[in-house]
Amino acid sequence: MEEPDVSQPGVTKKFMYVNRRAPYGTVYALESLEVVLIGAAFDQDVSLAFLDDGVFQIVKGQDTAGIGMKNFSPTYRALGDYEVTKLYVEKESLETRGLSEDDLLEITYEDEDDDWAEKPSIHVVKRDEMTQLMAQQDVILSF
Amino acid sequence: MAYELNGTTYEHDEEGYLADINVWNKELAELIAKEENLDMSEEHWEVVNFLRDYYEEYQIAPAIRVLVKAMKKSFGPEKGNNKYLYTLYPYGPAKQACKIAGLPKPTGCV
Numbered sequence: 001m002e003e004p005d006v007s008q009p010g011v012t013k014k015f016m017y018v019n020r021r022a023p024y025g026t027v028y029a030l031e032s033l034e035v036v037l038i039g040a041a042f043d044q045d046v047s048l049a050f051l052d053d054g055v056f057q058i059v060k061g062q063d064t065a066g067i068g069m070k071n072f073s074p075t076y077r078a079l080g081d082y083e084v085t086k087l088y089v090e091k092e093s094l095e096t097r098g099l100s101e102d103d104l105l106e107i108t109y110e111d112e113d114d115d116w117a118e119k120p121s122i123h124v125v126k127r128d129e130m131t132q133l134m135a136q137q138d139v140i141l142s143f
Numbered sequence: 144m145a146y147e148l149n150g151t152t153y154e155h156d157e158e159g160y161l162a163d164i165n166v167w168n169k170e171l172a173e174l175i176a177k178e179e180n181l182d183m184s185e186e187h188w189e190v191v192n193f194l195r196d197y198y199e200e201y202q203i204a205p206a207i208r209v210l211v212k213a214m215k216k217s218f219g220p221e222k223g224n225n226k227y228l229y230t231l232y233p234y235g236p237a238k239q240a241c242k243i244a245g246l247p248k249p250t251g252c253v
């Protein structure tokens with residue numbers, strides 16, 4: 001994969017952050033989220049993908065009191081403020097884990113081009129759609 | 144490194160950000176502001192309170208452009224702009240106001 005070139009003004013590339021791991025136990029999920037928030041300043045076309053155990057990152061009702069870690073799941077709901085509005089979740093990964101869209105956080109954004117209407121950021125997609133989405137990207141960062 | 148207030152010690156990092164967000168109180172905020180050479184006016188408090196509410200909801204200190212946008216939505220364009228916020232907090236609203244609010248340094252703020 002080519003190095004992302006964001007040096008040229010006006011060049012927008014499609015960036016996808018792929019999240020495959022459970023939210024706690026390793027630092028990958030939190031690091032990915034931080035990179036997304038920092039990277040959001042560069043005005044690129046950003047999307048997030050959640051597959052495998054990565055789908056647990058955006059499950060609602062997380063309680064980390066027992067493991068002494070900060071519950072950072074509310075931060076996913078701030079993504080809309082950072083203009084990160086496309087979160088793709090793989091249907092098969094949800095189903096394998098006994099989950100459905102109803103188990104996920106409500107993550108929305110306000111559409112500037114549609115009188116600030118509140119719209120859902122999460123899109124549950126099948127594996128073959130996910131494959132197509134990945135094929136369209138210029139840069140894929142996997143966590 | 145620590146702030147001293149009324150006989151209590153409050154740990155902070157090398158840049159003055161509180162180690163424990165939960166020990167924050169208004170008097171401590173005034174003290175941190177003084178270290179930043181700021182007098183806390185009602186307008187200063189409005190930003191600090193706004194940041195604390197944002198953190199409470201999203202568990203994150205917002206980046207400056209996100210703060211500007213969110214302030215604009217809540218208080219209108221006369222307060223939701225860079226000039227207004229930098230007038231209140233000359234060394235950066237995200238940096239100074241977050242520090243005074245007892246929040247961690249904003250993600251991506253170097």
